[in-house]
Amino acid sequence: MTNGPAHLDDILYPPTEPYETGMLLAGEGNRVYWEQSGNPEGKPVVFLHGGPGGGTSPWHRRFFDPRKYRIILFDQRGCGRSTPSASAPDADLKHNTTWHLVADMELLRKNLGIQRWQVFGGSWGSALALAYSEAYPEVVSEIVLRGVFTLRAHELEWFYEGGASAIFPDEWEKFLAPIALLERARLIEAYHRRLTDPDPAIHVPAAIAWSGWEASTLTLLPDADLVAAMTEPSVATAFARIENHYFMHGGFFDEGQLIAQVDKIRDIPAVIVQGRYDVCTPIMTAWDLHQAWPEAEYVVVPDAGHAASEPGIAAALRAATDRFAE
DSSP: OOSOOGGGTTTSOOOOOOSEEEEEEEETTEEEEEEEEEOTTSEEEEEEOSTTTTOOOGGGGGGSOTTTEEEEEEOOTTSTTOBSOTTSTTOOOTTOSHHHHHHHHHHHHHHTTOSOEEEEEETHHHHHHHHHHHHOGGGEEEEEEESOOOOOHHHHHHHHSSGGGGTOHHHHHHHHTTSOGGGTTSHHHHHHHHHTOSOHHHHHHHHHHHHHHHHHHSSSSOOHHHHHHHTSHHHHHHHHHHHHHHHHTGGGSOTTHHHHTGGGGTTSOEEEEEETTOSSSOHHHHHHHHHHOTTSEEEEETTOOSOTTSHHHHHHHHHHHHHHHO
16 A cells, blocks of 8 residues: 555646654654655645554655655654654564654654644544643644544543444454453453563463454454555564554543643644544544534534545545645
8 A cells, every 4th residue: 555545546636755854862762763755845735544553664655745845754663664663573663652753743844944834643543642732832833633532541442442343343363362261351451461571472462452443443344455564573562552552541641631732732723624434543532623613614524434445534524635735
């Protein structure tokens, strides 16, 4: 999926290559991969990938008009091309929190000499976009959110403790398989024990099961290529370890923090794009955000799940960036 599914060719901008790449020295031994593409004199936008732990792909540049935007992508700590990778047997995630990522973004903005930028994030990226924008509202020109996720307890319980099994019982059975019967009352914790085990014979199968559950439920219709990409062992290990680490800590937020603090960003132009049949981050969260922040445009895509690669979601996201490009 380097340049995205073929069905997006009529929806998104053509593939484009970076004109600059680099590694941000982010502290605690972390080197964060970043790139710039599009127009060096264009409107700055930063793309925040999902997960946490998902990493960026070349096709993520395609949501933005390369003639009008200066497009910045980066891989958050521990994933993608950033180092050290969370897939390493001795991976240490104690310096990988939401607030480390917010600080990395601000350091990157300053290093690139950007005064204000548009913040674009989906899934976990929507949580990071809200966290960053609430911390630094004065440097955010617009916000585009997709598949809103704020890591409240009931959001995590829905997807990782059994709620979504009502819709995907077959895939849920695979998710339960690595976990002993007596440990299934607290699945995030049970997975944490396995994902932090240094033995690959324990952590790799757990990571594949964790990532496979998410990959199988992301789209309205099954996407075998997406499942294959997300369950490749090293990708799955970094993804599952970082995601589980964040979920064990409630995203490092106070419960309900992101929606409660929306006053800080109320005056920033924004668009919320949500798939009606999103099982991973159900529409309840986007609705709660919309109720708290009616000033933001709220777009429900009637025939989509969670993924940005679904046609209706991709089209709504491009429409948002096209409008803000002017």
